[in-house]
Amino acid sequence: LAKTTQPISMDSYEGQEVNITCSHNNIATNDYITWYQQFPSQGPRFIIQGYKTKVTNEVASLFIPADRKSSTLSLPRVSLSDTAVYYCLVGDIAGGTSGTYKYIFGTGTRLKVLA
Amino acid sequence: DTAVSQTPKYLVTQMGNDKSIKCEQNLGHDTMYWYKQDSKKFLKIMFSYNNKELIINETVPNRFSPKSPDKAHLNLHINSLELGDSAVYFCASSQVGDRGNHFGNGTRLTVT
Numbered sequence: 001l002a003k004t005t006q007p008i009s010m011d012s013y014e015g016q017e018v019n020i021t022c023s024h025n026n027i028a029t030n031d032y033i034t035w036y037q038q039f040p041s042q043g044p045r046f047i048i049q050g051y052k053t054k055v056t057n058e059v060a061s062l063f064i065p066a067d068r069k070s071s072t073l074s075l076p077r078v079s080l081s082d083t084a085v086y087y088c089l090v091g092d093i094a095g096g097t098s099g100t101y102k103y104i105f106g107t108g109t110r111l112k113v114l115a
Numbered sequence: 116d117t118a119v120s121q122t123p124k125y126l127v128t129q130m131g132n133d134k135s136i137k138c139e140q141n142l143g144h145d146t147m148y149w150y151k152q153d154s155k156k157f158l159k160i161m162f163s164y165n166n167k168e169l170i171i172n173e174t175v176p177n178r179f180s181p182k183s184p185d186k187a188h189l190n191l192h193i194n195s196l197e198l199g200d201s202a203v204y205f206c207a208s209s210q211v212g213d214r215g216n217h218f219g220n221g222t223r224l225t226v227t
Contacts, residue, residue: 034215043119043205043218044158085156105150105158 004088009110018075020109022088025069031090033064033071038085038108047086048073075111083113118142119219121206127225128196136191136222138206147189148216149181150205158205164189193224201226 005023012018024033032051036044048055050062050071061074075082085108119140128134140147146165152158162181163170169181178194193200203223207216 036215042220043207044216045218046215049214087158104160108156108158 003104004090004106006086006088006106006109008107009112011112011114012078013114014079015077018078018082018111018113020073020075020086020088020111021070022073022106023070024088024090027068027090028092030092032092033062033068034089034091035060035062035073036087036089036105038087044087044105078111078113080113080115083111085110119206119208119217121204121219121222123222124220125223125225127227129227130196130198132196133192133194134196134224135193136204136206136224138189138191138219139187140206140208140217141187142208142210142217143187144208144210144213144217145186146209147183148207148209149189149191150207150218151175152203152205152221154202162189162191196226198226200224 003026006020010020032049034049035047037047038044048057048060048062050064052064052068055062063072063074073086087105087108089105122137126134146163148163149161150158151161161175162172164181164183180192182190182192189206191204201224203221205221206219209216
């Protein structure tokens with residue numbers, strides 16, 4: 001299972017764009033890249049997932065270069081409520097026919113948004 | 116309308132006791148999981164159950180045992196609790212074709 005490396009913490013100000021980069025040098029062919037957000041006293045919440053190039057949804061964008069050895073989560077115009085820990089994971093989305101995901105959560109990036 | 120719910124939210128107990136944490140999901144998912152998040156916030160998968168079959172066991176002590184009475188429930192039983200078991204335990208579920216795990220809000224276990 002591929003291991004991920006991401007910055008331990010980041011600070012930003014409201015209204016700014018935040019980019020969090022994750023390294024996953026040993027990513028396998030079948031692995032997808034998934035980002036989760038975790039607030040204190042809550043379980044992680046799925047944000048976005050991708051395999052290659054760029055993926056965008058209503059809350060974030062995910063940029064994945066051609067070699068897939070890293071990825072960047074982009075949060076546009078952050079607000080105070082985006083203060084949380086962000087986890088980058090790689091794993092086989094298909095999980096075979098069972099739909100089971102063997103995720104390894106790294107240390108996460110603690111994002112603090114300042115007023 | 117909670118998708119994955121765990122009880123209790125907090126559990127304080129003494130060393131040597133046996134305790135259980137319950138988990139229920141109303142998403143109709145086939146697979147359920149237990150994760151442990153320690154004081155350093157590392158989140159590690161412990162078990163997963165698919166169609167009542169244990170398919171992942173990440174070398175956790177055999178004092179921990181998952182029990183699944185039906186597809187919607189995966190309870191975690193812990194025997195002879197130790198100080199090092201203190202952590203937040205998260206239940207999660209997933210489905211084929213889904214994009215990841217749906218997590219509950221955790222159970223904070225404190226062993227004194």
